[in-house]
Amino acid sequence: MKDKLVTQQRTRTQAGRADDGLGPNTDIGNRLRALYGAVQEEGVPAQLLDLLEKLDSAEQAQKNGTATRDGE
Amino acid sequence: MSAEPTSFKREMLATLPSLRAFAVSLTGKHDKADDLVQDTVMKAWAKQTSFEMGTNIKAWLFTILRNEFYSQMRKRGREVQDSDGAFTERLSVHPSQYGSMDMQDFKKALSQLPDDQREAVILIGASGFSYEEAADICDCAVGTMKSRVSRARTRLQDLLKISGEADYGPDAVSAQVTTSNHSF
Numbered sequence: 295m296k297d298k299l300v301t302q303q304r305t306r307t308q309a310g311r312a313d314d315g316l317g318p319n320t321d322i323g324n325r326l327r328a329l330y331g332a333v334q335e336e337g338v339p340a341q342l343l344d345l346l347e348k349l350d351s352a353e354q355a356q357k358n359g360t361a362t363r364d365g366e
Numbered sequence: 367m368s369a370e371p372t373s374f375k376r377e378m379l380a381t382l383p384s385l386r387a388f389a390v391s392l393t394g395k396h397d398k399a400d401d402l403v404q405d406t407v408m409k410a411w412a413k414q415t416s417f418e419m420g421t422n423i424k425a426w427l428f429t430i431l432r433n434e435f436y437s438q439m440r441k442r443g444r445e446v447q448d449s450d451g452a453f454t455e456r457l458s459v460h461p462s463q464y465g466s467m468d469m470q471d472f473k474k475a476l477s478q479l480p481d482d483q484r485e486a487v488i489l490i491g492a493s494g495f496s497y498e499e500a501a502d503i504c505d506c507a508v509g510t511m512k513s514r515v516s517r518a519r520t521r522l523q524d525l526l527k528i529s530g531e532a533d534y535g536p537d538a539v540s541a542q543v544t545t546s547n548h549s550f
Binding site: 314315316321322323325326327328329330331333334335336337338339341342343345346349350 | 375378379382383384386387388390391400403404407408411464469472473476487488490491492493512515516519522523526
C-alpha cells in the first residue's frame, strides 16, 4: 500500500518533470545547467576546505579526549 | 574506530561545489557566496547530530544555506541585497557550449525573475532536486514549487525572445540599460 503510494508519487513527479520544460532537450534547462556547471567547475576555495579540515580535526581531538593546543 | 565524522565530512565535501553554485545564484557575487557557504558549513557542522546519516545531506545543506541567506538578508537588508541577482559576475570558467553574448542575455533574463521563481527554476533545473525536495528546501507546497517553475520558464522564454528581437532593433543598447535590477 505504502509502496504503491510512493510509486504513484514518483510517477507523478516524473510526469511533472517531463513537461516542466527544463529537461535535457530544452534550451532553458541546458542554459541553466551550463551556468550552474560553470560555477561548480571553479572548484571549492581552499579557505573552505581548510575550514572543514579544522572543524573535523577539532572534533577528532575532542573525541579522543586529547584537546591539543596547536595555537588555533 | 569512529568513521562517522569522516563520512559526514566526505559527504559535505561532495556537496560543496553544487552548494556553492546555488549560493552564487542567490547572492550574485562570488565573495558573498563564499561567505555564505562558510557560514553554512559552520552551522551544519554544529547541528550535525540532528542530521541522520543516509538521508539526503544535499537537501539538508541547501535548506540551511537558504535559511541562512534569507535571515542575513532580513538582518542586513540592502547590504546583502545589492546584487543584480543570479550569476551576474563574470565567471572564471565560461560555459563553453554557448557564445558569451548568448549567456549574457540568459543571465540578464534570470536576474529579472522574482527571487522565488529564480530559486525554484535553479533548484529543479540545475541543482537536480525533485519537486518534493525543492518544496522542502523552500518550505512551500509542491504545487507552489511547480507553479513557480512554470511561471519562471514562461517568463524566461518571453524575455529571451524579446532580447533576441532587440538584437535586430535600433535600440538594443538602451534596452539593456533597463534590465539591471530585480523586477517585481
